[in-house]
Amino acid sequence: MVKILLVEDDAVIQELVTYNLEREGYTVMIAEEGNKALELLNKEKPDLVLLDVMLPELDGLDVCKKIRGNQETANIPLIMLSARDEVADRVIGLELGADDYITKPFSPRELLARIKARLREERRNSTPPPLSLTWGDLEIWPESYMVTIKGEQVTLTGKEFELLHIFMKRPNQVFSREYLLQKVWGYTVSGDTRTVDVHISNLRSKLKSVSPIIESVRGVGYRLAVNYSRPKDV
Incomplete structure (x- = not known):
């Protein structure tokens, strides 16, 4: 229930x-x-x-x-x-x-x-040890929504984590604000992409020790910083 x-x-x-x-x-x-x-x-x-x-x-x-x-x-x-x-x-x-x-x-x-x-998201099962994705000193565990930088845990909100997970799963892709709004929030509101910008700003602030981790692509959207270390395969 x-x-x-x-x-x-x-x-x-x-x-x-x-x-x-x-x-x-x-x-x-x-x-x-x-x-x-x-x-x-x-x-x-x-x-x-x-x-x-x-x-x-x-x-x-x-x-x-x-x-x-x-x-x-x-x-x-x-x-x-x-x-x-x-x-x-x-x-x-x-x-x-x-x-x-x-x-x-x-x-x-x-x-x-x-x-x-x-x-809409499925209930997460944190019992088995989850696989992780890494990007330099940053590491995330998708199944348990855990994030660490050099082994130190970082607290993100659910939406901040989902945004970061999208970027780290497809590190070479640029994502539009409209795509992120639909994928993370589940709906689109024309002209209301400020929601995405605010969450990206908060995410950057929390990950500032590994900045730049998310970069803006003018007129398009956001992606992982191309000059940062590539992630290891899961």
């Missing part, structure tokens, strides 16, 4: 979202403020979090930072809900680690589509 944590203080939205998610067979847990959300998160380990930005006491941005700053919850898919529709607000949410950002009012159909896109 897929468990979804809805962090929302508006009773009308709580009822609307819960009704539509339960119709799809999801189990919904509700927290009306940030501290309660963190308690439920650590206790119940939901499969996905729907997080309102404007919350009493601890707001959604602070909750997002705490979720992404905890290694046990860093990879849980997180979708932000907000009445704020400015580009700057979207960018802040994505920079803090949200996987998606939906503005209110939203249609239940769109929300379900976004949730399904986040949950």
Whole structure:
């Protein structure tokens, strides 16, 4: 049973979202403020979090930072809900680690589509030792979503890891923003490729000790840096 944590203080939205998610067979847990959300998160380990930005006491941005700053919850898919529709607000949410950002009012159909896109990935089995890919001092284990640099573990969000994995699987290819948006997020939004840019920027920052690892190809997209060491075969 897929468990979804809805962090929302508006009773009308709580009822609307819960009704539509339960119709799809999801189990919904509700927290009306940030501290309660963190308690439920650590206790119940939901499969996905729907997080309102404007919350009493601890707001959604602070909750997002705490979720992404905890290694046990860093990879849980997180979708932000907000009445704020400015580009700057979207960018802040994505920079803090949200996987998606939906503005209110939203249609239940769109929300379900976004949730399904986040949950489309198969459950990862970390029991057997996973194979790894390396690129110089950087090494990743696709099955366990682990990344190390010179043996030291680096914490990435789920979407950051998926982007890096795409690059390392096909190191000589240039990927367009539209391709990455479709492949990693599961949908395309015309003119909304800023999501990709924000995550690439965050990824570069976390991998700065092996920079340049991802380079921009003007007018096309991104690829692994061509002047860096080639990866070993798996």
